[in-house]
Amino acid sequence: MSKINENTVLEIDNLKVDFETNTGMVHAVKGVNIHVDSGETVAIVGESGSGKSQTMMAAMGLLAGNGITHGEVRYRGENILGSSIRKLNKIRGAKVTMIFQEPMTSLDPLYTIERQLCEPMVEHGEYTWASAKKRAVELLELVGIPEPARKVKAYPYEMSGGQRQRVMIAMALANDPDVLIADEPTTALDVTTQAQILELMADLQRRLGMAVVFITHDLAIVERISDRVYVMKSGEVVEEGPTKEIFGQPKHDYTKMLLDAEPTGLKSMVPDSNPIVLDAEKVRVEFETETGFLKPNHVLRAVNDISMEVREGQTLGIVGESGSGKSTLGRAVLQLLPNASGRVVYQGNDITGASKKKMRPLRKEMQLIFQDPFGSLSPRMTVGQIITEGLLVHEPQLSAKERDQRAIQALEEVSMDPAMRNRYPHEFSGGQRQRIAIARTMILNPKLVVLDEPTSALDRTVQKQVVELLRNLQKEHGLTYLFISHDLAVVRAMSDTVMVMQKGEVVEKGLAEEIFSNPKEEYTKELIAAAALKPA
Structure with a gap:
């Protein structure tokens, strides 16, 4: 097991997080100890409600108003837990940054990508607006967004989920942080985009030498990218160690249960004699979008002549x-959908249109x-x-x-x-x-x-x-x-x-x-x- 040493960049010591509610005190985090060294990837895993996100939100000073913390959070040896907003703002967004689970709710829909990338750079005093705009294009290129000079002028809704997540990564990297905290950054993404984002983060880590804290419930990702793992349950760390040990020889029953949680088996085939419930032929769906004054509208074919047959x-x-x-x-x-065409038969009845x-x-x-x-x-x-x-x-x-x-x-x-x-x-x-x-x-x-x-x-x-x-x-x-x-x-x-x-x-x-x-x-x-x- 890795020990705390001079390379330790972030250390959480006996952290406790409580929330005052109408029904009494909720103990969300119960004396957690976590450390992260420069250049390593540490994963924090557990089910929803295990306290993994609240642990890192507390470390960043981002808890809700009814949150109460005890313990210490040391960045390069200095305790920052309970520090003033002014002091925290010199560290978070610059030295310690965070990527949140849903980029669409984290990005402001009223501002361009350029504005949202430039603001933290200017706020932390490292860039002027002019130099920040140039850096914004470089960041989008760094995270693999095509046509960065054009995309930087776009709004969040004009980008795909994978592109928005790349923007969040670019924002987190803007001031060359020591620690990047990623809270479920790939949950809402499809597998190919997820793989691209993970490869991007690994590549950036190698190039920039930063530490990564990866919060997730997806153990397949953890096995692929992390050096060490902390397993959390009900606000406590129940097991920790190198990834190979955790996956190869888990000791705690909860860890074993998580590792065995992937849906398995194959469904038994239904006989061909079962009646056909749905029979669709050449289903097509087109959406028309406006392209501008006096220009012909663009037609997007979302579904192109698809046929299927499904039995009871x-x-x-x-x-x-x-x-x-x-x-x-x-x-x-x-x-x-009113703009769909093709033939759809449900239980022998043609319901097309x-x-x-x-x-x-x-x-x-x-x-x-x-x-x-x-x-x-x-x-x-x-x-x-x-x-x-x-x-x-x-x-x-x-x-x-x-x-x-x-x-x-x-x-x-x-x-x-x-x-x-x-x-x-x-x-x-x-x-x-x-x-x-x-x-x-x-x-x-x-x-x-x-x-x-x-x-x-x-x-x-x-x-x-x-x-x-x-x-x-x-x-x-x-x-x-x-x-x-x-x-x-x-x-x-x-x-x-x-x-x-x-x-x-x-x-x-x-x-x-x-x-x-x-x-x-x-x-x-x-x-x-x-x-x-x-x-x-």
Whole structure:
């Protein structure tokens, strides 16, 4: 195990973090010790709520107003915990910088990339505005953004998720920091973009010699990039050591559980005699965007003549990078996009271009589960009201007592305590909220369910639980799934067949086992290599 020495650049000593709440004191971090040496990558891993992010937020002096800290945080031997804002601002953003999980919420939508890159450089007194603008272009080039001189004038919404994350890295590197703290920087990215970002960070670390603290719940990333690992559970470090030791010979049961959390196994194939639930031919979706005064509008073809056939009880996994058109395809077959064309047949009925009136009775059977359960659940409604909302539309004859009984059954089916139905979404974890979203769907007894990235925001342990839940529900009710995801481990565990998409086109299609064991197309091989999958 690495010892604290003269190369130690950041040291956290017996750190405790408490939060004052209406229901009493919450002990989020309980005496944590962490150190980082120059040039090394240290990973802090654990499930949501383990305290890993709060540990580093406290170190940076970025806790919420009700946060209370004890202990010491030493940067190059000097304790900075509890320092004044003036003193902290000389260190954070210059010597110690942080990349946050969701770049879209960290970047100001009203300012150009140039303005947001230049501001910290000028603020810390190292650059004038003129020199900062020149440096901003250099930084975008450094992090691999094409046409940096043009992109620097763009706004955040004009860039992809991967490009926005690269901007955040560029911002963090602007003042040549000693320590870069990256808090779940790749969670929302597809596997190829994720691999690019990780390679970029590793390359920059080698060139600049900085220390990196990588906060994540993705152990595949940790194994790939880190020198040492701290495993956190319930606010405490339960195990630490060199990465090879942690992965090769884990000692703590919690570490072993995390390492075993990746969804595994292959789905049993459904017989060809099962009836076809969804048959789509040459589905096409085009979006028209304005290009300027007196100029013809630009037409973007998001989905280009895609056909599919899915049988009862079958799961078709749809994979691809962000922008490949997979989510758009899912919405098109559900007749949720007015600009879609092609033929869609549901259970023998042609629903192509069907009116809202014709589709309304079918909506009960054709359901959609979204990526972000918190964003798709109304914060002003109780869980019971959320789950039974669809019944008010599709089964209006039910009494309040009957709806409540159905809510109890739906919650029990997704392994949640029915007594929780009078609570609100913010009172639940991410995994629990996703179970609520699934219960809201299952209460209507659907036949076809489109699952759009339903596990991407969840810890691996919770992912495994949700995958098992979805498998059981499918088996019990004969459900047909379109499973849209960039997480290949989850797709492999869920799918009978797989469709690989790129730029609105189908690159490769076939049985899941064949696609993952013997991919034929180069793009598919790149996706699988980037995912670093364990054996099924």
